[in-house]
Amino acid sequence: MTEWKAYKLGELTIDGKGSYGIAAPAVDxxxxxxxxxxxxxxxxxxxxxxxxxxxxxxxxxxxxxxxxNDIVFARTGASVGRSYFYDGxxxxxxxxxxxxxxxxxxxxxxxxxxxxxTHSQEYYDWIRAVDNGATRxxxxxxxxxxxxxxxxxxxxxxxxxxxxxxLDDKIDLLHRENATLEQMAETLFRQWFVVEAKExxxxxxxxDEFAFTMGQSPNGDSFNEEGIGIPMYQGNAxxxxxxxxxRVFTTQPTRFAEVNDTLISVRAPVGAQNMATERCxxxxxxxxxxxxxxxxxxxxxxxxxxxxxxEIRQFNDNGTVFGSISKSDFENxxxxxxxxxxxxxxxxxxxxxxxxxxxNNNEIQTLIQTRDGLLPRLMGGEVKL
Numbered sequence: 244m245t246e247w248k249a250y251k252l253g254e255l256t257i258d259g260k261g262s263y264g265i266a267a268p269a270v271d272x273x274x275x276x277x278x279x280x281x282x283x284x285x286x287x288x289x290x291x292x293x294x295x296x297x298x299x300x301x302x303x304x305x306x307x308x309x310x311x312n313d314i315v316f317a318r319t320g321a322s323v324g325r326s327y328f329y330d331g332x333x334x335x336x337x338x339x340x341x342x343x344x345x346x347x348x349x350x351x352x353x354x355x356x357x358x359x360x361t362h363s364q365e366y367y368d369w370i371r372a373v374d375n376g377a378t379r380x381x382x383x384x385x386x387x388x389x390x391x392x393x394x395x396x397x398x399x400x401x402x403x404x405x406x407x408x409x410l411d412d413k414i415d416l417l418h419r420e421n422a423t424l425e426q427m428a429e430t431l432f433r434q435w436f437v438v439e440a441k442e443x444x445x446x447x448x449x450x451d452e453f454a455f456t457m458g459q460s461p462n463g464d465s466f467n468e469e470g471i472g473i474p475m476y477q478g479n480a481x482x483x484x485x486x487x488x489x490r491v492f493t494t495q496p497t498r499f500a501e502v503n504d505t506l507i508s509v510r511a512p513v514g515a516q517n518m519a520t521e522r523c524x525x526x527x528x529x530x531x532x533x534x535x536x537x538x539x540x541x542x543x544x545x546x547x548x549x550x551x552x553x554e555i556r557q558f559n560d561n562g563t564v565f566g567s568i569s570k571s572d573f574e575n576x577x578x579x580x581x582x583x584x585x586x587x588x589x590x591x592x593x594x595x596x597x598x599x600x601x602x603n604n605n606e607i608q609t610l611i612q613t614r615d616g617l618l619p620r621l622m623g624g625e626v627k628l
Contacts, residue, residue, distance in 0.1 A: 247395050253388030255352040256345045261384035264315070264338040265307040269297035277304050280336040282317045283515075285327045287488040288611060289362060290418065294515055299337050307337045312354040314361070315342040319381045324370035328358035332415070343384045353400035359407050360392060363618055393622075403621045410614040417603045417610075424603075428596045432546040435589050436581060444581050449551075450574035453544060455532040457509070457570050458498050458525035465495035472496065474521060478508040478528025486604050487517045496524035500531035503541035505548050507532065507555065509568040514556040518545055520604065530573065536583075542593040543586050551576065 253259045269279050276298035286292045309315070309329040315338050317325040329336065338344055347354040360366055373386055394400060458477075465472070472494035476487045487506060500506060500519045508515040510528040518541070525531055532548055534540035548555075558572040619625075 247393050250352075250392050250394055251388065252345060252357070252390040252392060255347060255357065255392070256388075257348045258346060259388070261316075261343040261345050261387050263318075263384065264340045264342045264344065265299065265301060265303060266340040267299050267301040267304065269339075270300050271298065272296050273298045273300075276300050277308070277335055277337045278333075279339060280309070280315070280327065280342065281339045282320060282322050282325065282341050285315075285317065285322075285325050287325065287490060288414075289326055289328060289358065290415075291327070291333045293422065299339075304337045309336045309338055309344065310346065312347045312349055313344050314347060314354070314357055315344045316361075316382070316387055317341065318343050318383065318387075323374055323382055324361075324367070326358070326361040328354070328361075343387055345387070351397075352394065353397060353404045355404040355408055356394065356400045357392070359404070359614075359618055360622075362615060363622070365619070406621065407614055407617065410610050410617075414607050414610050414614075417607050421600045421603050424596050424600050428542070428546055428593050429549065431593055431596075432550060432589070435585065436547070436550070436579075440579065441581070441585075444579045447578060447580045448574060449576040449578050452535060452578065452580050453532045453548075454535045455530050455573060456498050456500065456525065458527050458529040458531070460526040460528075461493045461495040461497045461524065465493045466491050467494070468492070473524050475524040475526060476500075476506060476517075476519075476529055477526035478510050478515070486520050487523075493524050498525050498531075499523065500525050500529070501533065501538070503538075504531040504533050505541070505545045506530070507548065507552075507568075513558070513568055514552045516545075516549055516552060520601070528567075530568070534586075540586060540590045542597045543590050545597070546593070547578075551578070 253261075264280075267279075269281065270276070272278070279297045279299040280291075281297070284292050284296060311329060311331045313329045315327050315329070317323055319341050327342075347357055369390060370382070373382055395403075460477070461475070466475070468491060470492055472492045473496045474489045475491050475493040475496070477491065500523050502519055502521060504519045506517045506519055506525065507513075507530050508528055509530050519531065532544055534544045554576060555568065555573075558568045
């Protein structure tokens with residue numbers, strides 16, 4: 244085993260310091276503008292959340308473009324410490340003001356090792372120790388630069404990175420396959436229920452077609468991250484890709500979502516959407532939907548609600564930061580209700596696609612557990628390479 248040394252994050256960067264992102268408003272996504280990377284665009288596992296991406300339209304935006312081997316950290320809010328490592332695969336990204344960027348120096352450290360470290364228990368413990376405990380947590384650039392990291396030689400780092408990155412490559416491939424499959428299903432939904440919509444379909448309200456539960460948060464002292472109780476989802480912070488991220492558990496669950504229910508974030512920024520993979524507690528920031536007469540029509544429910552997201556988001560067009568959608572907003576949303584036969588045929592056809600997406604997600608979770616379990620053993624020298 245090679246000799247390990249203690250470093251600070253700032254010592255492993257090109258300029259020795261972190262840089263704050265651009266303070267510019269987000270605008271609607273436009274492929275002709277730079278994509279804006281905000282805290283809400285980063286999943287807990289460090290991947291890009293492609294739901295609801297925005298653009299930035301500012302004369303200085305180019306100065307804040309990420310470069311390969313950059314890593315950014317969320318510096319404030321409930322997601323303080325969340326990280327994203329940029330390798331260029333996600334296209335050009337401009338990082339926002341609530342993110343801090345460090346430009347890693349590949350001559351001093353294997354950049355992937357820092358990415359991996361920021362998903363370790365040691366890192367999470369450090370975040371909890373330095374978070375200032377305010378209502379909205381806050382860690383500044385100077386504190387991030389002082390983050391301690393113990394590392395072996397650069398050659399050993401590269402060997403460790405080779406093992407872990409192969410798992411990341413498989414995870415990324417499955418995520419991209421799921422994105423393609425979901426796009427196929429969305430295309431089929433538009434064909435069946437928009438392009439080929441029938442004139443004799445009934446006009447109705449969202450509450451006529453779907454049963455839904457508005458979340459209610461249990462007591463805060465029942466929350467834990469140790470897996471005690473039942474998983475709880477609170478909204479955008481837990482939403483990424485097709486499925487929510489399991490972060491918090493509660494011993495006093497109140498409102499529930501069932502397996503395959505469609506989950507929608509109802510607090511600003513509203514409209515993020517997921518599908519429940521397990522029975523769970525939903526907090527005040529989430530609503531859970533299922534088809535009224537037949538809960539097994541979960542694919543139809545998911546894609547029908549996804550087709551309505553823009554209309555749903557308009558209910559929050561009240562100019563407030565903490566706007567939300569009410570139960571009556573959902574109940575009174577105007578929709579067309581197709582006949583049962585068409586819905587059943589669509590469900591049968593798309594269920595094959597959806598079940599593949601669900602199976603891929605299960606494999607992703609297994610790979611993440613394998614990767615995260617290997618990391619401390621490799622970094623601690625328990626596993627020899």
